[in-house]
Amino acid sequence: MSETVIRQVRTGGRSARIQAAVHEATEALISELGRAALTVPAIAARAGVTPSTIYRRWGGLPALLADVAARHLRPVAEPADAPTLREALQAWVEQYADEMSSGPGRALIHDVLNGSAEPEFTGRCCSYTIDQLRVISDRAMARGEPPLPLEEVVDHVVAPIMYRIIFGLDLTDPAWCRGLVDRLFDGSPPLEG
Amino acid sequence: MSETVIRQVRTGGRSARIQAAVHEATEALISELGRAALTVPAIAARAGVTPSTIYRRWGGLPALLADVAARHLRPVAEPADAPTLREALQAWVEQYADEMSSGPGRALIHDVLNGSAEPEFTGRCCSYTIDQLRVISDRAMARGEPPLPLEEVVDHVVAPIMYRIIFGLDLTDPAWCRGLVDRLFDGSPPLEG
DNA sequence: TGAATTAACGCAACTCCTTTGCTTTAACTG
DNA sequence: CAGTTAAAGCAAAGGAGTTGCGTTAATTCA
Structure with missing residues (x-):
């Protein structure tokens, strides 16, 4: 009842x-x-x-910190524009990786993940990322370029970066991030080549 | 001094x-x-x-839980064998995704990530994964197959799965996981295709 | 093997975080 | 503008977390 x-x-x-x-x-x-x-x-x-x-x-404190952190992780500005879709994504990824892998960035991510088992705050962060990517995609479409495959960008560009940050691995090689975007645009070769 | x-x-x-x-x-x-x-x-x-x-x-409690969780996440057995490298990885990924996305699996991951800012426990988990992949790779090489590109597997198969789990997204489509492995073996097309 | 050393545990007292029942304030409803 | 009731204030009680000191036992070295 x-x-x-x-x-x-x-x-x-x-x-x-x-x-x-x-x-x-x-x-x-x-x-x-x-x-x-x-x-x-x-x-x-x-x-x-x-x-x-x-x-x-x-x-409690963890939930409060998660709330504050999620607010901080909201992008303050629209992603920078660039002549081509690839360059725009390249620039966005570089900034994203820089911010997230910094000391303060890692702390914010930690706070958000510790907040609660409920995906309230983590969901917010995912939305922010998708929103930014959608802006980049829409601008490119307006120029006649193809749209970004958002799900693939999340899976093969955002996810690898976040995985390394979350699990405490180094992320000091800027070329590696560029490689993720290049691989998305140029395609990847089949195994054994 | x-x-x-x-x-x-x-x-x-x-x-x-x-x-x-x-x-x-x-x-x-x-x-x-x-x-x-x-x-x-x-x-x-x-x-x-x-x-x-x-x-x-x-x-404290978080660190203790992380320690216990990391111990639980240690694989109890070697990955299953299969006739080909692709099938072996396919089988491993399926089991990995199942275990990690389950209720208990998500709880263990949460505990490990909450443990400490120090990458002591998260590092252990990464090592477990790499070790399993290396076993699969070595067995394939003994059969004359090419080795697994471990870093690429982590970036483009493991990371997308973990990202979805950590950020509370659904992971109910088994075809999606298979697609990650297929994409790794068959390669991916360039954008705009 | 046996004594010396000292890391790690037990105990107990203390601090203060956290919870909870009740009262008071003020945001919403009609 | 009056009535209703979320949400905040207050205060007391409970319990988590900390710390100093004595004791136990793992390790080392003669």
């Missing part, structure tokens, strides 16, 4: 204000103390809020 | 016994209570150990 309770969410004034204050406080304390010394009570104090508010809204 | 202290680690009797007891207790409590209700004191009590022992040796 389960009652379906309609629970309306309040998005207005105070809630929005507190969310902003908590996010701000979190970012400030991360840069001041680092993640090691970060605690919910400390964030609450900085934000002018009681700890129980954070615990009830976010559930 | 830094003193380099040689700190020898003790691997003998008691340490090994306690490590085994703690691992056993962890696994038992995971299946009894689930990860949500899991705590270090509970594990310590079950293992007949004081909590401080666990905190000092592992550092």
